[in-house]
Amino acid sequence: xxxxxxxxxxxxxxxxxxxxxxxxxxxxxxxxxxxxxxxxxxxxxxxxxxxxxxxxxxxxxxxxxxxxxxxxxxxxxxxxxxxxxxxxxxxxxxxxxxxxxxxxxxxxxxxxxxxxxxxxxxxxxxxxxxxxxxxxxxxxxxxxxxxxxxxxxxxxxxxxxxxxxxxxxxxxxxxxxxxxxxxxxxxxxxxxxxxxxxxxxxxxxxxxxxxxxxxxxxxxxxxxxxxxxxxxxxxxxxxxxxxxxxxxxxxxxxxxxxxxxxxxxxxxxxxxxxxxxxxxxxxxxxxxxxxxxxxxxxxxxxxxxxxxxxxxxxxxxxxxxxxxxxxxxxxxxxxxxxxxxxxxxxxxxxxxxxxxxxxxxxxxxxxxxxxxxxxxxxxxxxxxxxxxxxxxxxxxxx
Amino acid sequence: xxxxxxxxxxxxxxxxxxxxxxxxxxxxxxxxxxxxxxxxxxxxxxxxxxxxxxxxxxxxxxxxxxxxxxxxxxxxxxxxxxxxxxxxxxxxxxxxxxxxxxxxxxxxxxxxxxxxxxxxxxxxxxxxxxxxxxxxxxxxxxxxxxxxxxxxxxxxxxxxxxxxxxxxxxxxxxxxxxxxxxxxxxxxxxxxxxxxxxxxxxxxxxxxxxxxxxxxxxxxxxxxxxxxxxxxxxxxxxxxxxxxxxxxxxxxxxxxxxxxxxxxxxxxxxxxxxxxxxxxxxxxxxxxxxxxxxxxxxxxxxxxxxxxxxxxxxxxxxxxxxxxxxxxxxxxxxxxxxxxxxxxxxxxxxxxxxxxxxxxxxxxxxxxxxxxxxxxxxxxxxxxxxxxxxxxxxxxxxxxxxxxxxxxxxxxxxxxxxxxxxxxxxxxxxxxxxxxxxxxxxxxxxxxxxxxxxxxxxxxxxxxxxxxxxxxxxxxxxxxxxxxxxxxxxxxxxxxxxxxxxxxxxxxxxxxxxxxxx
Numbered sequence: 001x002x003x004x005x006x007x008x009x010x011x012x013x014x015x016x017x018x019x020x021x022x023x024x025x026x027x028x029x030x031x032x033x034x035x036x037x038x039x040x041x042x043x044x045x046x047x048x049x050x051x052x053x054x055x056x057x058x059x060x061x062x063x064x065x066x067x068x069x070x071x072x073x074x075x076x077x078x079x080x081x082x083x084x085x086x087x088x089x090x091x092x093x094x095x096x097x098x099x100x101x102x103x104x105x106x107x108x109x110x111x112x113x114x115x116x117x118x119x120x121x122x123x124x125x126x127x128x129x130x131x132x133x134x135x136x137x138x139x140x141x142x143x144x145x146x147x148x149x150x151x152x153x154x155x156x157x158x159x160x161x162x163x164x165x166x167x168x169x170x171x172x173x174x175x176x177x178x179x180x181x182x183x184x185x186x187x188x189x190x191x192x193x194x195x196x197x198x199x200x201x202x203x204x205x206x207x208x209x210x211x212x213x214x215x216x217x218x219x220x221x222x223x224x225x226x227x228x229x230x231x232x233x234x235x236x237x238x239x240x241x242x243x244x245x246x247x248x249x250x251x252x253x254x255x256x257x258x259x260x261x262x263x264x265x266x267x268x269x270x271x272x273x274x275x276x277x278x279x280x281x282x283x284x285x286x287x288x289x290x291x292x293x294x295x296x297x298x299x300x301x302x303x304x305x306x307x308x309x310x311x312x313x314x315x316x317x318x319x320x321x322x323x324x325x326x327x328x329x330x331x332x333x334x335x336x337x338x339x340x341x342x343x344x345x346x347x348x349x350x351x352x353x354x355x356x357x358x359x360x361x362x363x364x365x366x367x368x369x370x371x372x373x374x375x376x377x378x379x380x381x382x383x384x385x386x387x388x389x390x391x392x393x394x395x396x397x398x
Numbered sequence: 399x400x401x402x403x404x405x406x407x408x409x410x411x412x413x414x415x416x417x418x419x420x421x422x423x424x425x426x427x428x429x430x431x432x433x434x435x436x437x438x439x440x441x442x443x444x445x446x447x448x449x450x451x452x453x454x455x456x457x458x459x460x461x462x463x464x465x466x467x468x469x470x471x472x473x474x475x476x477x478x479x480x481x482x483x484x485x486x487x488x489x490x491x492x493x494x495x496x497x498x499x500x501x502x503x504x505x506x507x508x509x510x511x512x513x514x515x516x517x518x519x520x521x522x523x524x525x526x527x528x529x530x531x532x533x534x535x536x537x538x539x540x541x542x543x544x545x546x547x548x549x550x551x552x553x554x555x556x557x558x559x560x561x562x563x564x565x566x567x568x569x570x571x572x573x574x575x576x577x578x579x580x581x582x583x584x585x586x587x588x589x590x591x592x593x594x595x596x597x598x599x600x601x602x603x604x605x606x607x608x609x610x611x612x613x614x615x616x617x618x619x620x621x622x623x624x625x626x627x628x629x630x631x632x633x634x635x636x637x638x639x640x641x642x643x644x645x646x647x648x649x650x651x652x653x654x655x656x657x658x659x660x661x662x663x664x665x666x667x668x669x670x671x672x673x674x675x676x677x678x679x680x681x682x683x684x685x686x687x688x689x690x691x692x693x694x695x696x697x698x699x700x701x702x703x704x705x706x707x708x709x710x711x712x713x714x715x716x717x718x719x720x721x722x723x724x725x726x727x728x729x730x731x732x733x734x735x736x737x738x739x740x741x742x743x744x745x746x747x748x749x750x751x752x753x754x755x756x757x758x759x760x761x762x763x764x765x766x767x768x769x770x771x772x773x774x775x776x777x778x779x780x781x782x783x784x785x786x787x788x789x790x791x792x793x794x795x796x797x798x799x800x801x802x803x804x805x806x807x808x809x810x811x812x813x814x815x816x817x818x819x820x821x822x823x824x825x826x827x828x829x830x831x832x833x834x835x836x837x838x839x840x841x842x843x844x845x846x847x848x849x850x851x852x853x854x855x856x857x858x859x860x861x862x863x864x865x866x867x868x869x870x871x872x873x874x875x876x877x878x879x880x881x882x883x884x885x886x887x888x889x890x891x892x893x894x895x896x897x898x899x900x901x902x903x904x905x906x907x908x909x910x911x912x913x914x915x916x
Contacts, residue, residue, distance in 0.1 A: 249772045250763050257760070260751040267709065267738070267746040268760040269730030 081226020092290030093317025104259025109172030111314025117288025154284015213298025403467030
């Protein structure tokens with residue numbers, strides 16, 4: 001086999017190609033919807049529709065409109081930076097879902113774990129005295145505290161599954177709502193909500209209030225005018241770590257063995273219960289890390305009574321993981337892509353008469369297609385090979 | 399139906415290719431009217447492919463199919479049904495929550511003004527079941543009835559559709575010995591009434607008992623068609639495997655020495671039935687002997703092994719291996735001196751979605767050899783897996799990186815045996831190690847177990863097959879309702895006597911057992 005052929009025969013390559021195909025189908029479908037909507041609305045017309053289609057594909061690279069009203073293109077530092085910033089929480093919730101999925105668990109509890117991360121990170125960042133402790137230490141304590149809170153919250157459905165064999169999906173849904181109410185109740189009673197800025201009440205002040213904010217690492221210079229910070233680097237690092245843990249270590253081996261066949265793992269002397277709890281705890285801590293990186297960035301404002309509903313970034317981890325076929329490295333790209341669609345949506349509503357929800361249609365189609373990506377992969381794979389004797393043994397079976 | 403042909407179905411020179419392999423290579427199969435024709439071959443010999451061609455699931459590259467001497471084209475299963483060809487699949491195609499009657503008429507219902515007319519159907523099914531001795535409870539739900547009755551439902555389904563050619567795909571694999579006996583009788587009745595039967599199997603006993611003729615396939619090729627009256631088991635198995643096969647286990651006299659496994663008054667509680675599934679079992683296994691636990695399925699053997707290996711808790715008594723008390727040890731602790739070939743190779747034996755090499759180190763990935771500070775040493779795992787594959791002749795599509803699920807049952811079992819025996823422990827526990835395998839694989843596994851014994855291991859075998867029990871063991875313990883009711887010497891005891899113990903009709907008292915065991 002030549003090098004190129006070998007490259008395309010690899011399972012990894014096929015996965016990437018199949019995901020790319022589903023993304024492409026999603027974008028094309030979105031473009032078609034944009035076109036139809038545009039044609040049926042007088043205010044948009046053909047010209048507007050064509051602009052919409054172009055924005056769908058290349059929205060992040062749009063720099064606005066020129067004096068003559070034409071769309072201008074180029075390196076849009078603020079768009080790209082914001083894309084990276086917004087991708088950070090979904091990468092981590094995506095990672096959370098993907099890692100759990102690799103171990104045979106469906107972590108639909110990412111929103112709840114995300115909320116517990118919110119609670120722990122904000123409470124720690126705002127309550128620790130920044131005049132006595134260095135702010136970087138407070139940041140680390142808040143970040144680690146969030147991960148611990150998420151781990152505990154994830155471990156609860158894990159324990160239910162391990163000990164009582166309660167389906168983790170049901171336990172996760174319940175813990176999600178418990179978290180939502182717990183967070184609302186906590187912030188309601190806390191002193192943080194009294195912090196005011198420009199007359200706004202009921203807000204938690206940004207964590208930069210006491211100078212606790214994620215380091216920028218020069219990303220703010222590279223992407224001027226954006227919210228980009230080192231969070232994306234931490235998220236990528238965590239993804240790499242999870243990739244190594246899942247694929248190279250005995251821990252990953254055990255977790256995956258329990259996930260694919262709990263009985264066989266038990267038979268082999270692996271502690272199945274411990275591993276189920278552990279993988280849910282890891283998943284929980286990752287989701288919570290996502291929320292910590294979001295709220296500790298220094299430029300986000302938390303409105304405590306929002307949590308009558310569950311945070312979207314928690315649920316968006318599911319499509320991200322699906323799109324990445326549960327590969328931790330793939331999650332980084334899938335997360336960035338989701339964030340890109342988000343930016344594209346804003347561009348659409350800023351620059352054209354469309355509203356941003358059109359990108360939700362695209363995401364929906366992509367998620368739907370990612371289920372088909374398995375079919376696409378099967379087509380790329382062809383038929384499985386038949387059995388053959390082991391190497392070197394021309395002799396008959398004994 | 400006027401026809402001059404002696405054969406009701408003829409498949410002539412069928413060739414079916416898949417990329418890289420000829421699954422069927424110039425195969426001819428001729429089925430006479432009213433005969434039982436067996437199709438014999440090892441796993442992967444092309445039996446299923448051939449039947450799929452007949453059933454219209456595959457189109458052959460070459461060859462023709464004739465029905466009553468007239469060439470027909472079968473493009474899909476509907477064509478097959480129209481030609482009155484019916485099939486009982488190995489895994490039944492029944493709706494669990496429907497009644498037996500509903501399942502039988504499903505897809506061929508009579509209706510009047512859109513309403514179901516079950517009365518006629520009930521009468522017809524009743525007649526059929528009386529005629530062929532197919533007893534079923536028409537109003538019972540399928541999920542509540544026995545496997546044997548489910549199979550009879552499948553047969554009735556074919557008869558209800560007036561099928562003339564009946565295909566049975568490994569029908570006995572899921573049945574108890576009694577049910578097998580009944581099925582054999584039913585098949586004979588059907589043939590007597592003029593139905594033509596194709597019987598796919600690799601169990602020689604059944605073929606010899608029930609079939610008129612046998613067609614043997616080997617690795618996609620046609621070997622021969624013979625009358626069962628003119629052949630014997632040995633000849634058939636040689637044809638099937640392509641070399642002389644030893645059906646009888648050859649082994650020397652056992653020379654048992656030190657006690658390895660010492661069980662005293664062991665009890666295992668069954669949570670579902672709220673009683674002891676294993677009751678005060680006391681036994682020993684010594685170095686250099688094969689001790690077999692015989693018994694009818696469901697008499698506590700599974701629970702006993704689960705208790706011994708740690709999958710369930712022991713609720714009473716003590717277990718010692720090599721003098722070490724392991725009654726309360728963890729699974730890993732118990733397996734320190736024990737290899738365990740599990741009863742259910744899919745549930746316990748393998749992680750089916752793992753590669754073969756990852757399955758090979760299922761218990762041993764924590765060993766220094768395979769990990770370094772928590773990082774798996776993939777090169778060593780690969781080398782080890784390759785060694786085992788070579789040594790135990792495990793066949794697979796892609797060697798060590800084959801996904802276990804894609805391997806055939808025989809090779810999956812070989813992989814488990816390779817893994818377990820290579821762990822080289824003092825006690826080897828093998829539970830139904832040959833279930834569902836063909837003669838070639840059975841011969842191999844038997845010889846491996848004898849080899850273990852001769853190397854001075856203690857072997858504890860649990861088997862439901864009397865023949866295996868008689869030929870392989872050096873000492874037989876019969877388990878009935880969770881108790882050891884007899885201890886026999888396989889050289890002295892007859893199959894009939896063992897059968898009586900197994901059915902609970904007879905039991906030795908304590909002194910007898912001690913005499914026999916001494």
